[in-house]
Amino acid sequence: MRDAERNEFAETIFWGGDIITVDDANPTAEALAVANGKIVAVGDREQVLEFKGPATETIDLQGKTLMPGLVEPHSHPVISALLYDWIDVSGFTNASGAEVIEKLKQAAERAKPGEWIAAFGYDPILIRDLKALSADLLDEISRRNPIFIMIQSMHTVYVNHLALEIAGITDDSPQPEGGIFVKDKSGRLTGMIIEQAAIASVMMPILLESQAKGFDLIERQIQRYAKAGYTTVGAMGVFPVFLNWQNILRELVERDDCPIRMTIVEKATDLEQGITVDLGSASDRLRSGGAKFWYDGSFGTGNVYLDKPYLNSRLMQQGLGIPENTSGYPTMSKQKLKELVRKYHDQGRQIVIHGQGDRAIRDMIDVYEAVLAESPRQDHRHRIEHGGLFPIDQMERAARLGLTASWHVDYIYYYGEALRDEIIGSERARISYPVGAAEKRGLLNSLHNDSPMYPVEPFRLIQTAVTRKTRNGETIGEEQALSVDEAIKAVTINAAWQLFLEDKVGSLQVGKLADMVVLSENPRKIEPDRLDQIRVIETYRDGRRFRFQ
Template sequence: MKTVLIRIFASLVLLLLLVGGGGYVWLLGSEPALPAQQLFYNGRIITMDSGDQIVSAMAVQDGRIVALGSDDDILALADSATVLNDLDGRSLLPGFIDAHGHFPGTGLSAVGIDLSSPPIGAVSSIADIQKLLRAGLSEGGDEDWLFGFGYDDSLLSEARHPTRQDLDAVSANRPIYLMHSSGHMGVVNSAGMRLGGIGIDTPDPDGGMIVRDAKTGEASGLLLEHATDLIAPIAMDFSAIDFLAMIDEAAKQYLAAGVTTVQSGGVDMPMLNGLFLASRLQRIPQRVIAWPLADVNFEKLMNGELNLENFDSDKFTASAIKLIVDGSIQGYTAYLTQPYYRQQPDQLDQDYRGFPRYQQNELNERVTALYCKGFHLALHGNGDAAIDMVIAAIRAAQQSCSRQDTRSILVHAQTARPDQLDAMKVLDISPSFFIAHTFFWGDRHRDQFLGPVRGSRISPMADAVARDMHFTVHLDSPVVPMDVNKLLWSSVTRQTRSGAVLGPEQRVSAMQALRALTIDAAWQSFKEQEIGSLEVGKIADLVLLDRDPLAGDDSLLNFKVDRVWIGGRCYFQRGADQCSEARN
C-alpha cells in the first residue's frame, strides 16, 4: 500500500508549542503498571522456541522472562507481592508480530469513508459508493477533500472502477479521491484532477499510468501506481488530530487481535517522524517497526541526513528500507512473465502482463547503493517478473559488496516459482507471504487474474518449508482487516470464499503458521534475541487465547484474545476497560 503523506510531525510539534505549560498532557497515552514479579500457571504455554516446547508455567521479572517449567516449580517463586495469573487451561503465546502492514492504516475509518465489499463491508456497486459519498458530503466544506478507501472493482457488480464522471455525479465542485483496496491505485473526480494539475496533456509519471479514455484521450480519473502521487499527497493530507484518531483506532484493533508489534511498511519522513513521536508519547502501546521508503528518502539515506539510529527506542525501530517493484495482481498492475489469464474488459492488449515501477538497471543501481551502505532491504514483488527483477538486483548487489546474514525481505511473493525460491535461498532473501489472498481473492486469482495453474500456487508456503526457508505471513492491513484468525486459518486451509481449496499441496501446519507470525517474524526483522518466543531473558510480550490454536482449523478461525501483555504490562483484557490483577 502507498504511504499516507501527512504533515504529522510539524502539526504535533505545533500542538505541543501551542498548549505548552503542561497542557500537552492530553497527548500522552497511558502506560499500565509493571509488576515486579508475575507468574503464569495452569496453562498451555506455547513457547515457539527451537523445539516448540509447551510448558504449564512461566515467571516474569521486571518485564522479562526468568523461568519456565511446571506449576509447582514456578509457583514456588511467589511472594506476597507477586501477581498471579491463573491461565485456567488456556493457551499463552508470544505476542503476534505484524510482519508487513501499514499501521495506522486500519484507523482510516476515523478520517474517511469505508467502501469495502463483503465480507468486510457492504458495497456491491458503484451506486453504493455514490450513496456513501453523498452521505459524507455533510461533513466539511466545499474545499475539503472527500476521501474514501477500500473499494475493489473486481467485487463490484459493474466489474469496473468508478470513473471521474461517477464521482462528479456526487459532487462536481468538491474534490473526491477514492483509494483502491490494494493501495496501488485510486480514482479522482474532475475537481480533484484540477487541484492535482491533471489534464489531457499531463504525461504519465515513471512507474505509473494516468488511465485515459480510448477515444478522447482524456483522463478517466483512474490513476495507477506512481500516478497516484499526483493526488494522494494532497487528498490525504490529514491533520495531526486526525492522525492521532487513526492511531488510537488502529492500536485498539491490533491489541484486540493480539498483535504486540506493529509495522508501517513504507513511510516518508513526515510519517516516520509522526509515528516516532506518537510512540514516544505512548499513544501507541505496541512496538513499532517502520520501513522508510527508498523513493522519497534515497538521497537522505545515502548522505546520512536520515540516520535511522535517531529513531531507535525500546519500542521503536526504523529498520528495512522499502522498495516497491510492482503493483497488485487484483489491480492488474503486478508484473508477470506471462499475460494475465483474463484481461480487463477495456484492455486492448491481450498480451498485457502488468508493468514494473523500475527499469532493471535503475533497480540494480538503487539496491546496490543501499545494500553496500549496509541497509536492510524489503522489496515489494507480487508478479513473478517483478520477483525476477528483485533476485537480479540482490545478486548484482552481492557481487558488488558481499555481505553476510542480510535477510533481505521479498514482500508478498505471491507468484514465486520453485526456481525463484531456490535462488532466494542462495541469496538470503526471505519471503513474507500475503496468504490471506487465498481467501479474499483466491477464486478470482484462479478464474480471472492468473488461471488455475498459477492461481493454485500463490503464496507457496509449503515449498518454502520444503527448502527450510524462514518466511513470514501478513495481512497488509488495511488492504484486509487485522484478522489474525483469518491469517492463520488461511495458511492451514487455503480455503477461498467459495469454499474451494486453492492449491492444497501448499498448505502448512498450524505450528508452522504460528511460527511465521511470531519467532520467524522476529527473525526477519533481526529481533529474535528479544521477542518472538517465550524463553528466559526475552521480553514478556504475550497473548492469552481462550483456546488452543493447535487443536484444529476451527480453533484457529474462532479463537478469541483474552489478554495482551507488552513488556510485562497488561494492555488489553477482553470485555474490560483495564486489566485486573490477582495477588498471592
C-alpha cells in the same frame, strides 16, 4: 532455578492453562514467570514457583492459552490510520455496488461545496457489480466537490474532474516516474491514477485537511493491532500522510502504556530524496532502518509483472479497467533496481522488495544474487514481500542467497476464486502464494495482513495458510498449505527474525521481553476451520497487561 544470590522474585507468574513457547527445545510449559519486563522462568510449575515472592501476582489462565505476542512483519500503520477514517466502500462491509454508490451520493449531499469526499476500499473483485470508475462517472455524483476514491490495494485511485483541476493535472501533464495518469485513446485524462508517485499529487489537499487528527487516528490504529493480538508491528515503508508522524509514533510507542513495539523500514524513494527517519536513539520499542522498494504492483491494478498475460475477462476489463492481453510491468528497470539495491545494501541496510509476479520475483532474485556476488554480506536478511507467483524453481536459489519471504496469503481467502477464474487462471492460482513449497525448500517465511490492504486478523490469516480455503469455503492449492505449527512460527519467531528482533521477542524464553498474548483457545488443539474464531483476551508488552475482553 532461581538465582539465590540475585534474590530475584517474579512480579507475575502464569499457570493453569496451555503455554505455547515457540521454542523448539521446549515447545510447551506449565508456568512462566516475569520480572522487570522480561521472562525469568519458563517450564515446570514447581520450578517456576520458586520465583514466587511475597508480592508476586499469580495469574490462573483458567484453561486459556498463553503464547508469544504476535508479530506483524508487514503493515502500514500511518496510512491505515488515515484511510480507516475515510468513507468505507470496501467489500468487507458493503454488499453491492448500489450500496457503495449510494454511500458516496449521501456523502456528497452532506458535504459543503468544495469539501473533499474521500473513500477507501473500492473493490470490484469482492463487489462484483462494481465497474471501473472514471472522472465522468464521479462527476455525476458531484461536480461541486472533489472526489478521491482509493481501491482496496491502494495502488489505484479514481478522481473526478474537479480533483484533477485542484491538483493542476491536465491532459498535457507529464507522467511522473513510477506512476501513471491514465488517458484514453484520444489523450484525455480518465480520472484513473496508478501508483503512489502519481497519486500523491492529487492526495495532498486531503492530507493537509487531516493533520489535526493524526495523533488520535494513529493511536486508534495501534489499538487495532493490539486487540488482534499483535505486540510487534513492522511498518514497511511509511507513507507520511501526517507531517508529524515521527513525533506521534515516538510519543505513543515509547510510552509505557502503549501495547505494541514497532520497527520502521524506510522507503527507498524517500531515501533517494534525502528524507530519512529520525527517531532519536533506537530502543527496543521503536526503531528504524532498512530500505523498502516496490518492483511491481497489485493484481487489482494490473501491474503485477507476469511471465504470461492475465486472463481477459469481464472482471479484468470492465470491473478493473485493465487493458486486454497485458502482462503487467515493473515500476523501474531491472538495472535501476540493481543500482539502488546495491547502494543501500552497501550502507548496511536490510533490503525489502515488494514483488507479486513470477517475472518480477525472478528479476528480484537475479538482482539480489548479482549484488551479493559483488558485495558479499552475512546475515543481511533481505526480503521478498507478498510472493504472489513466487517461482517454485527459484526457491532453493533464494534460500542459498539468504533471502527470506513474507507472504500475502489473504489473497487466497478474499480473492481466490477471482484469481482462479478471471485474473490468472486455475493453473497459476493453484501455485499462487506457494508458502508450503517455500517451507519445504528452506526459506524462512512469515505471514502478514498488509493493512490497510486487508483487515488485521492474524488467526484468520493462520487459518488460510493452513487450509488454503477462500471465504466461500473453496480450497485452492492445498499442497501449498502450512502446518499449524509452521503458521504459528510465521506470525511469531520467524517474523521477529525478519525484523532483527528474534533475540527479544517471538518466543517465550528466559531473558526475552515479556511480550505475550492470552487466547480463548489453543490454536494447536482446535480444528483448523475454527482458527479464525480464537479470541484475544489480553496482551502484554514488557510484562504490562492490556485487557480487551
